[in-house]
Amino acid sequence: MPSSTPRSAPLPLALTCGEPAGIGPDVTLAAWLRRHADALPPFYAIGAVELYRRRATRLGLEVPIVAVAPGEALEVFDRALPVVDLGLPTVGEPGRLDPIDAAVVIAAIERAVDDVAAGRARAIVTNPLHKHALYAVGFAHPGHTEFLGALAASIAPPPDGVAWRAVMMLAGPDLRTVPVTVHVALAEAARTLDAETIVATGRIVAADLRRRFGLPAPRLAIAGLNPHAGEDGAMGREDIEVIRPAVERLRAEGIDARGPLPADTMFHARARATYDAALCMYHDQALIPVKTIAFDETVNVTLGLPFVRTSPDHGTALDIAGSGKALPESLIAAIRLAASMSEAA
Structure with a gap:
């Protein structure tokens, strides 16, 4: 958030629409209906007023929907869902993708970043997008995380003068995990993993655990790549030659990091009590444990950027969009966490 914005300002959160054919509109409407029961902070949706009205009608939900400018959201939120209308068409029906809708998906993300940069919103919550659509x-980016990293330059120049480095964290009630390599094939993850990437990721995670989560001395557990963390080289040299030197560098910088640790013993309850975040070497190594432990309450968080961004940790769920089966728990958790992180910063 820009330093010129008063910390006490009662700014709303900006919620993007995500894929219009998915469950983003469903869970946004459901979250607004639970605004009092779950004591949610004010937010406004970005996209198209007619999208939310059509979905509310389909779901049989009595949700008043009002087109607003961001500055009007606080006044409207208690009595209606405030929507910043982008003036773009949304034609896809629930479960049926339409390429016309891509424009509003991308524009909503750009508008949310612009609103935070201008001090109109305190943080961003993104609904799921459909990458293939x-x-x-x-669209030139692998996903939300990478696109937001590219947009971050509109907020502030990067600290290294080169580029912002966006880091994905999955945060649940009892576990936080970070994939060092993200949206790449498993074979490519193993081939491209290097100590510099691990160190850069560890620095960002430690810094944002202090800044955004209020942890003065964060503890990082670093997973090995191979079974049993390579078992002293018997099952691969990466743990010895890449991961261990990275851990030593982090420790030399004063970061409480340990590893490489066997991933199969890192995620039970006693192990989780010994660290604040686990750095994992590839996507599924990070996402499987956190989704298994708390699927409906896990939040996707982007670290390393000059603004707060969270997202529900589920996909577009095209198969149940518009059916009334989508649960808003993950979006509600994302809204709460975005508010908490923006207050801590």
Whole structure:
């Protein structure tokens, strides 16, 4: 958040629409209906007023929906869902992707970043997008995390003068995990893993655990890549030659890091009590444990950026969009965490 914005300002959160054919509109409507029961902070949705009205009608939900400017959201939130209308069409029906909708998906993310940069919103909560639907119209980024990293330059210049480095964290009630390599094939993750990436990721995680989560001395557990963390080289040299030197560098910088640790013994309850975040070497090594432990309460958080961004940790769920089966718990957790992180910063 820009330093010119008073910390006490009662700014709302900005929620993007995500894929219009998915469950983003469903869970946004459901979260607004639970605003009092769950004591949610004010937020406004970005996208198209008619999208939310059509979905509310389909779901049989009595949700008043009002087009607003961000500055009007606080006044409206208690009596209606405030929506910043982008003036773009949304034609896809629940479960049926349409390439026309890609424009509003991308524009909503850009508008949310712009609103935070301008001091109109305190943080961003993104609903799930459908990557393949965006790739079909030339979207050049692997996902939300990478796109937000590219947009971060509109907030502030990067600290190293080169580029902002966005880091994905999955945060649940009892476990936080960070994949060092993210949206790449497993074979590529093993081939491209290097100590510099591990060190850079560890620095960002430690810094944001202090800044955004209020942990003065964060503890990082670093997973090994191979079974049994390589078992002294018997099952691969990466743990000895790449991960261990990275851990030593982090420790030399004063970061409480340990590893490489066997991933199969890192995630039971006693082990989780010994660290604040686990750095994992590839996507599924990080996401499987946290989703298994608390699927409905886990939040996708982007670290390393000059603004707060969270997201529900589920996909677009095209198969249940518009059916009334989508649960808003993960979005509600993302809204709460975004508010908490923006207050701590």
